[in-house]
Amino acid sequence: MKNHMQIPLSLYVHIPFCAQKCPYCDFNSAKISFDEQVYVAALLDDLRRDVEIFALNGRKIQSIFFGGGTPSLFSVRAICEILQGIGKIIDIASDCEITLEANPNSSEVAKFSAYRQAGINRISIGVQSFSNENLKVLGRIHSSNDAKNAILAAEKAGFSCINTDLMFALPNQNSDLALTDLKTAADFAIEHISWYQLTIEEGTAFFAAPPANLPDEDAIADIFAAGREFLTAQGFEQYEISAWTRNKKCRHNHNYWQFGDYLGIGAGAHGKISQAQEIVRTEKFASVKKYLARSGKNPNPYAAAVKKVEKDAQVFEFMLNALRLKDGVPRQFLTERTDLALEDIDGLIQDLIARGLLANDNDFYRTTEFGFNQLNIILEEFIPS
Ligand SMILES: C[S@@+](CC[C@H](N)C(=O)[O-])C[C@H]1O[C@@H](n2cnc3c(N)ncnc32)[C@H](O)[C@@H]1O
Ligand code: SF4
Numbered sequence: 001m002k003n004h005m006q007i008p009l010s011l012y013v014h015i016p017f018c019a020q021k022c023p024y025c026d027f028n029s030a031k032i033s034f035d036e037q038v039y040v041a042a043l044l045d046d047l048r049r050d051v052e053i054f055a056l057n058g059r060k061i062q063s064i065f066f067g068g069g070t071p072s073l074f075s076v077r078a079i080c081e082i083l084q085g086i087g088k089i090i091d092i093a094s095d096c097e098i099t100l101e102a103n104p105n106s107s108e109v110a111k112f113s114a115y116r117q118a119g120i121n122r123i124s125i126g127v128q129s130f131s132n133e134n135l136k137v138l139g140r141i142h143s144s145n146d147a148k149n150a151i152l153a154a155e156k157a158g159f160s161c162i163n164t165d166l167m168f169a170l171p172n173q174n175s176d177l178a179l180t181d182l183k184t185a186a187d188f189a190i191e192h193i194s195w196y197q198l199t200i201e202e203g204t205a206f207f208a209a210p211p212a213n214l215p216d217e218d219a220i221a222d223i224f225a226a227g228r229e230f231l232t233a234q235g236f237e238q239y240e241i242s243a244w245t246r247n248k249k250c251r252h253n254h255n256y257w258q259f260g261d262y263l264g265i266g267a268g269a270h271g272k273i274s275q276a277q278e279i280v281r282t283e284k285f286a287s288v289k290k291y292l293a294r295s296g297k298n299p300n301p302y303a304a305a306v307k308k309v310e311k312d313a314q315v316f317e318f319m320l321n322a323l324r325l326k327d328g329v330p331r332q333f334l335t336e337r338t339d340l341a342l343e344d345i346d347g348l349i350q351d352l353i354a355r356g357l358l359a360n361d362n363d364f365y366r367t368t369e370f371g372f373n374q375l376n377i378i379l380e381e382f383i384p385s
Contacts, residue, residue: 002274002276002335002336002337002338002339003336004261004274004275004276005058005059006336007260007261007274007336007337008062008255008258008260008261009056009059009060009061009062009260009261009262009263010061010062010063010064010065010251010252010255010256010260010261010262010263011047011061011063011064011065011086011090011262011263011265012064012065012067012252012262012263012264012265012266012269012270012271013043013064013065013066013067013071013082013265013266013269014028014067014068014069014264014265014266014267014268014269014284015039015066015067015068015069015070015071015073015074015266016028016029016030016068016069016266016267016268016288017029017030017031017032017034017068017069017070017073018030018031018068018069018070018073019031019070019073019103019105019141020139020141021139021205022138022139022140023138023139023204023205023206024138024139024198024199024200024201024204024205024206025201025204026201026202026203026204027068027069028069028267028268028286029068029069029070030288032288034288036074036075036078037078038292039266039288039292040078040081040082040085042291042292042294042302043082043085043265043266044082044085044086044089045302046265046266046284046300046302047085047086047089047090047263047265048089049299049300049301049302050263050265050271050273050282050300051089051090051263052299053299053300054273054275054280055275056090056263056273057090057091059090059091060090060091060092060093061086061090061091061092061093061096062093062095062096062097062251062255063096063097063098063099063251063252063255064083064086064092064096064097064098064099064252065098065099065101065252065253066079066082066098066099066100066101066120067099067101068101069101070101070102070103070108071100071101071102072100072101072102072103072108072111072115073103073108075111076111076114076115076117076118079100079115079118079120080118080119083098083118083119097121097122097161097250097251097252098119098120098121098122099120099121099122099123099124099163099250099252100115100120100122100123100124101124101126102115102123102124102125102126102150103125103126103142104125104126104127104142104146104147104149104150104151105141105142105146106146106149108150109146109149109150109153110153112150112153112154112156112157113153113156113157115157116157116158116159120159121159121160121161122159122160122161122162122163122250123154123157123159123161123162123163124163124164124165124192124194125147125150125151125154125162125163125164125165126165127147127150127151127164127165127166127185128140128165128166128167129144129166129167129170129181130144130147130148130180130181130184130185131144131170131177131180131181132144133172134170134171134172134173137170137171137211138167138170139205147164148184148188151164151185151188151190152188155188155189160248161191161192161248161250162188162189162190162191162192163190163191163192163193163194163250164185164188164190164192164193164194165194165196166181166182166185166193166194166195166196167195167196167197167198168181168195168196168197168198168220168223168224168227169197169198169214169215169220169223170198170214170215171211171212171213171214172213173215173219173223174215174219174222174223175219175222175223175225175226175227178223178226178227179226179227179230182195182227182230182231182234183230186230186231186234186236190246191245191246191247191248192243192244192245192246192248192249192250193231193236193243193244193245194242194243194244195227195231195242195244196242197220197224197242198214231244234246237326238326239254239325239326239327240253240257240324240325240326241324241375254325256321257321257322257324257325257329258321258322258325258329258333258337259317259318259321259322259329259333259337259338260337261273261274263282264282264283264284265284265302266284266291267284267285267286267287267288267291268283268284268285268286268291269283269284270282270283270284271283272309274337278308278309278339279308279309279314279338279339280306280307280308280309281305281306281307281309282300282303282305282306283303283304283305283306283307284302284303284304285302285303285304286304290304310384311338311339311340312384312385313384314338314339314340315334315338315340315344315345315382315384316379316382316383316384318333318334318337318338318340319365319378319379319382320379320382322365322366323365323366323367323371323372323375323378323379324375325366326366326372327364327366328359328361328364328365328366328367329364329365329366330363330364331362331363331364331365334365345382348381348382349365351381352371352378352381356368356370356371357370357371357374357377357378358371358378359371
């Protein structure tokens with residue numbers, strides 16, 4: 001039976017500002033001017049309301065993730081204020097993982113040591129590629145050398161985990177060029193690589209005018225196979241579709257994938273919170289103007305929507321997250337984190353096992369190697385009718 005007090009709780013903090021808008025990016029981010037102090041005050045007010053509305057006292061935050069946008073545009077003082085403010089509103093676990101997403105521009109890299117001192121213990125650097133040609137096509141304002149300097153600065157600052165975001169399936173890329181990016185990253189003392197396939201998202205500049213010479217499906221499959229072989233040989237384990245690590249899984253994202261709970265504060269942030277009687281999803285106003293104007297209804301005027309997740313949607317959402325993980329999740333999480341019982345889906349699970357898509361494992365819901373590459377086929381079976 002679900003015991004919501006036992007479900008791990010994370011906190012996502014969205015900073016929607018960027019120095020420029022990249023042509024591939026459909027995140028809630030924009031090049032707009034901002035008043036740091038006004039935004040910090042709104043974030044903390046937003047959190048205070050969520051904690052009160054959902055009676056979260058008694059639960060501890062086990063991970064905090066500053067995502068964007070570009071959180072590293074914020075001053076060290078602002079990040080300190082946010083962290084101290086959070087601690088006054090809700091308990092933070094003593095071993096809390098605290099990640100900050102950073103762009104590798106020199107003005108931001110200069111703050112790395114001070115971020116570490118302020119309590120950030122994991123840094124995620126948006127490298128994307130070490131090829132200056134590709135960085136240009138991607139509209140990035142940093143160079144390959146800037147990216148290398150950023151990783152060195154992060155090593156020096158002493159974060160307990162360094163992640164680099166890299167993208168593949170880039171224009172003119174073949175396996176050799178993709179491997180050059182991975183090799184350059186893996187040669188540093190980093191513990192984590194998020195290796196994303198470039199997707200052309202609707203509403204982006206790339207959607208309107210795609211870049212020339214994107215690799216075709218076969219070339220992308222070759223790049224992925226070569227990258228997998230290389231990363232494995234370098235001691236990286238793929239634990240999720242895009243996440244590779246040398247023994248330091250991202251606790252924050254792992255909690256999403258294990259159907260844990262999370263609060264989402266800031267413009268456009270999403271949250272998922274389990275209560276004794278229901279599971280709800282929260283969504284804050286995406287427009288910074290509307291967010292700061294507190295345009296919604298009380299009790300949380302920062303929220304554009306708060307929706308109950310119905311039982312048949314819970315199973316879909318549970319599997320959508322859980323099966324992204326190579327090891328899947330313990331079966332008991334279904335009963336501990338949703339309003340379902342194991343028997344409710346057992347017929348379907350047996351069918352998927354018989355089709356070779358799910359592993360015949362009494363303790364875990366997890367895909368087979370074959371099923372991992374056919375996730376959409378599996379998930380279709382869980383779509384609520
Ligand atoms: C929230 S973004 C931004 C972090 C930071 N602002 C930056 O740009 O480095 C997190 C990561 O998502 C990835 N990403 C964004 N758009 C993508 C796309 N269309 N396809 C694949 N990966 C994408 C990039 O690797 C990016 O670093
Ligand atoms: S990729 Fe990062 S820097 Fe570029 S627009 Fe998106 S959030 Fe901003």
